[in-house]
Amino acid sequence: MKDKLTTLEKALAPVISGSSLMLGGSLLRRPPNAAVRHLIRSGVRDLTVMSWAGTTAVDLLAAADAIRRWEGIYVGMFNYGLAPNFRRGVENGRIEVRDFSETAMVARLRAAAQGLPFLPIRTLFGSDIARVNPEQIRSFSCPFTGETLQAIAAAETDFTLIHGYAGDKYGNVQWPVVRDTDDMDQPMAAAAKRLIVTVEKIIPHEEVRKQPSLTYIPGNWVEAIVEVPFGAHPAACDTLYDEDDRQMSDYVARSRTVEGAESYLAEFVHGVPDHTTYLEKVGGAAALATLDVRMGD
Amino acid sequence: MTSFSTNELIAAYLSRQIRDDDLCFVGVGTNGRAFTLAVGIPLAAVRLAQMRHAPGAAVYWGNLLEPDLSVIPESFTQDAFTRWEAAACPPDTGTKCDMLARRRFDVSFNSAAQLDRFGNMNITAIGDYRAPKVRLVGSLAQPEHFAFVRRPILLMDLDKRSFVERVDFITSAGHLSGGDSRRQAGLGEGGPHLVVTDKAVFDFAEDTRAMRLRSLHPGVTRDEVLSSMGFEPVIPDTIPETTAPNAEELTTIRKTIDPNRILLKV
Numbered sequence: 034m035k036d037k038l039t040t041l042e043k044a045l046a047p048v049i050s051g052s053s054l055m056l057g058g059s060l061l062r063r064p065p066n067a068a069v070r071h072l073i074r075s076g077v078r079d080l081t082v083m084s085w086a087g088t089t090a091v092d093l094l095a096a097a098d099a100i101r102r103w104e105g106i107y108v109g110m111f112n113y114g115l116a117p118n119f120r121r122g123v124e125n126g127r128i129e130v131r132d133f134s135e136t137a138m139v140a141r142l143r144a145a146a147q148g149l150p151f152l153p154i155r156t157l158f159g160s161d162i163a164r165v166n167p168e169q170i171r172s173f174s175c176p177f178t179g180e181t182l183q184a185i186a187a188a189e190t191d192f193t194l195i196h197g198y199a200g201d202k203y204g205n206v207q208w209p210v211v212r213d214t215d216d217m218d219q220p221m222a223a224a225a226k227r228l229i230v231t232v233e234k235i236i237p238h239e240e241v242r243k244q245p246s247l248t249y250i251p252g253n254w255v256e257a258i259v260e261v262p263f264g265a266h267p268a269a270c271d272t273l274y275d276e277d278d279r280q281m282s283d284y285v286a287r288s289r290t291v292e293g294a295e296s297y298l299a300e301f302v303h304g305v306p307d308h309t310t311y312l313e314k315v316g317g318a319a320a321l322a323t324l325d326v327r328m329g330d
Numbered sequence: 331m332t333s334f335s336t337n338e339l340i341a342a343y344l345s346r347q348i349r350d351d352d353l354c355f356v357g358v359g360t361n362g363r364a365f366t367l368a369v370g371i372p373l374a375a376v377r378l379a380q381m382r383h384a385p386g387a388a389v390y391w392g393n394l395l396e397p398d399l400s401v402i403p404e405s406f407t408q409d410a411f412t413r414w415e416a417a418a419c420p421p422d423t424g425t426k427c428d429m430l431a432r433r434r435f436d437v438s439f440n441s442a443a444q445l446d447r448f449g450n451m452n453i454t455a456i457g458d459y460r461a462p463k464v465r466l467v468g469s470l471a472q473p474e475h476f477a478f479v480r481r482p483i484l485l486m487d488l489d490k491r492s493f494v495e496r497v498d499f500i501t502s503a504g505h506l507s508g509g510d511s512r513r514q515a516g517l518g519e520g521g522p523h524l525v526v527t528d529k530a531v532f533d534f535a536e537d538t539r540a541m542r543l544r545s546l547h548p549g550v551t552r553d554e555v556l557s558s559m560g561f562e563p564v565i566p567d568t569i570p571e572t573t574a575p576n577a578e579e580l581t582t583i584r585k586t587i588d589p590n591r592i593l594l595k596v
Contacts, residue, residue: 106470107469115465139427157503160502216393
């Protein structure tokens with residue numbers, strides 16, 4: 034097995050301006066925020082970003098004006114309202130959007146995972162989601178029944194970025210037995226071309242081997258793995274830490290204006306050289322301990 | 331007569347729409363009034379139905395199938411979701427999508443930024459899609475709900491900005507342009523079934539599929555309803571009053587289901 038353990042800098046170096054990028058996580062669970070802050074610092078722009086229920090990671094990239102196009106099921110801030118920077122980017126025409134409903138996005142991921150150009154659904158008849166996107170949603174006649182179905186183009190991206198719970202240096206990432214499963218990280222990993230994962234903790238391979246059924250991202254699929262504790266902050270990593278209400282509220286409040294969003298980026302992204310300094314900046318160990326939700330496990 | 335809040339009226343009314351063994355989709359999101367409409371009232375309604383006439387009714391919430399509604403979380407941070415006990419928690423959201431597409435859901439609870447005469451709804455964009463006045467959240471599984479669920483129920487406050495002649499963007503196809511246009515477009519049975527608001531309940535006329543006033547909440551007038559809408563619904567000759575909750579339903583809601591006023595708060 035190949036040692037794939039590396040740094041954010043090395044893992045993300047291949048992601049250049051103009052790349053397409055699938056971002057893992059859903060709502061406030063495990064968006065790859067540390068990796069996204071690194072990408073913003075590195076200055077990449079013109080990204081095509083895909084997500085399931087995108088929140089902080091998509092909105093941070095929008096704040097940095099790094100998104101040319103977004104495709105997915107949702108971008109918002111969950112119980113913190115609409116995504117302020119993403120919303121502004123779409124409203125002023127800087128971000129092109131292509132909406133997909135959930136079965137459509139599932140079809141796209143499964144098609145990519147199977148190496149197929151599309152998979153069919155029958156969800157979007159009569160919906161403007163199909164009307165405005167003839168490039169990726171097309172009706173065709175079922176060769177068996179003659180029924181009209183909708184072909185949904187595969188979700189092919191250059192890179193896929195997922196934040197996970199724990200993994201070994203070979204890139205095997207494991208989930209805990211009890212977790213919040215409302216996400217599409219595993220199908221995204223299966224659909225990936227170049228898969229970069231960050232994890233809360235690197236654990237010994239010997240531990241992974243004892244419970245291989247918990248490995249939802251096999252190292253075999255992974256290009257690089259990076260240990261990034263609190264890598265989803267200010268969002269949550271279910272079973273480990275909750276969302277940081279103070280930081281989330283500050284981000285949303287400042288993002289009401291372009292200047293406010295820029296001041297946030299200047300302070301928490303460009304103003305810190307790396308993730309370790311970021312964690313100090315948001316309050317360090319004492320503040321982060323208040324988010325801890327582990328129950329003696 | 332016992333006094334009751336509008337939220338209690340709606341929760342009790344909805345509980346009577348739930349049949350035994352119904353599988354009901356409830357959303358997870360937002361806060362404030364939107365939370366009460368999308369999450370709080372639906373959870374209270376299904377629980378009340380379970381306790382009274384529909385013990386087999388179940389909820390799919392987040393990615394939890396049959397979460398324990400006898401212990402509904404009282405704080406809605408991530409860890410409360412993670413620890414909520416349930417019968418099943420499939421490995422990813424794709425499972426729920428498959429269940430939707432195979433028409434396993436009987437009821438869904440939905441809200442929208444805009445809803446029109448024929449029950450088409452919009453949660454994607456206000457104004458022009460490509461240069462919107464307000465970009466909203468996208469679509470989630472709302473198109474699936476209207477495409478595949480047997481009896482989608484909309485839960486919204488009555489408001490001219492939300493109840494519009496024509497939605498700016500059809501996120502979810504309801505009854506499209508009425509009549510059999512939904513079937514013509516390739517959609518099966520389903521589409522919006524009821525619209526329950528803070529002032530009245532609506533359904534959709536069998537022939538035209540246009541929104542129709544079904545009942546007025548106690549104390550609400552017809553004119554009050556019409557002045558809160560951007561179009562005129564079908565008005566029947568006699569308009570019944572929305573059935574009020576009885577004392578037993580109110581006691582169950584207040585003492586057992588929502589003792590700390592979390593679900594029906596605002």
